[in-house]
Amino acid sequence: MIRRGDANDVALLQRIGRKTFEDTFGNTCTKEDMRGVLEYNFRARGFYEKHGFVNSGVENDFPLGSTPQTDYWFVKRLL
Secondary structure, eight states: OOOOOOGGGHHHHHHHHHHHHHHHHTTTOOSEEEEEEETTOHHHHHHHHHTTOEEEEEEEEEEETTEEEEEEEEEEEOO
């Protein structure tokens, strides 16, 4: 059954997110949680900043179709 998550699901979703991140990037990343945010996705950038992430200054340029895009890498030290 699929249902909308609520506040009671936060801990479980965080564990799933950490496990997915570790399985995907554990061999190649440090213990900093990195997120690439599209250049024009101001809503996502605001979300990450609100939750303690900072722009690392690292940028990744890539084409999206024929339109050039830039990812900004936001980081947050994991405890």
